[in-house]
Amino acid sequence: MVAIAIDGPASAGKSTVSKILSKKLGFLYLDTGALYRSIAFYFVCNDLDYSNIDVLEKGLKNIDLKLEFRGDQQRVILCHKDVTDSIRTDKISSLASDISSIGIVRKFLLDFQRNFAKENNIIMDGRDIGTIVLPSANIKIFLTASLEARAKRRYLEYQDKGYKGSYDEVLESIKQRDYNDSNREIAPLIPARDSIIVDTTEYTLDEVVDIILDIVKKSVTV
Ligand code: DC
Numbered sequence: 001m002v003a004i005a006i007d008g009p010a011s012a013g014k015s016t017v018s019k020i021l022s023k024k025l026g027f028l029y030l031d032t033g034a035l036y037r038s039i040a041f042y043f044v045c046n047d048l049d050y051s052n053i054d055v056l057e058k059g060l061k062n063i064d065l066k067l068e069f070r071g072d073q074q075r076v077i078l079c080h081k082d083v084t085d086s087i088r089t090d091k092i093s094s095l096a097s098d099i100s101s102i103g104i105v106r107k108f109l110l111d112f113q114r115n116f117a118k119e120n121n122i123i124m125d126g127r128d129i130g131t132i133v134l135p136s137a138n139i140k141i142f143l144t145a146s147l148e149a150r151a152k153r154r155y156l157e158y159q160d161k162g163y164k165g166s167y168d169e170v171l172e173s174i175k176q177r178d179y180n181d182s183n184r185e186i187a188p189l190i191p192a193r194d195s196i197i198v199d200t201t202e203y204t205l206d207e208v209v210d211i212i213l214d215i216v217k218k219s220v221t222v
Pocket of ligand 1: 010037
């Protein structure tokens with residue numbers, strides 16, 4: 001099996017790039033951020049305080065998390081409900097970043113993520129895929145861009161979807177998530193030592209896809 005790990009900060013374009021690459025390569029694409037988002041969503045919706053360890057442990061035991069793949073779409077099924085779209089809010093983004101710093105949450109999701117790579121050629125995106133989840137991935141990309149470029153892209157995306165919020169608010173929220181994700185004790189966002197850093201600040205989406213495809217073709221036979 002071939003595994004491609006794509007890590008990087010919020011709004012660097014990981015999921016857009018991964019989706020296109022997975023289609024071109026015929027690989028399964030797993031968006032691991034959606035898993036952390038779903039866990040945060042579970043605790044918020046059930047009004048449970050995950051900072052209380054007993055509540056957290058009990059909640060994790062009750063979580064039934066499944067992924068369904070339809071075409072190039074990953075659907076997240078949480079306790080028999082499709083939450084794929086509901087987990088894409090700004091509030092869930094920051095709660096996911098918060099809850100993902102807790103060790104037992106990360107442990108809960110570790111095997112879940114690894115099992116997908118056992119049976120599929122896979123592109124997995126996240127924060128710790130190259131460092132922790134799939135340390136022996138064939139290719140490790142660290143996809144990044146300047147804070148301003150990422151905020152601008154996210155802001156335009158929000159405008160497209162009709163969400164409210166100023167550019168400054170978007171920038172501030174990404175900055176906060178960068179800080180949380182990079183400074184937590186467990187599995188922080190850092191490039192794996194053997195990763196290739198791709199800075200997309202000055203590139204178009206097509207250019208980024210071509211750069212990574214080139215890396216893939218030079219590294220593995222697909
Ligand atoms: O990729 P995303 O924005 O959907 O991720 C939401 C949050 O989940 C992110 O801020 C940190 C956390 N996360 C993580 O800790 N490890 C991953 N592999 C993926 C996401």
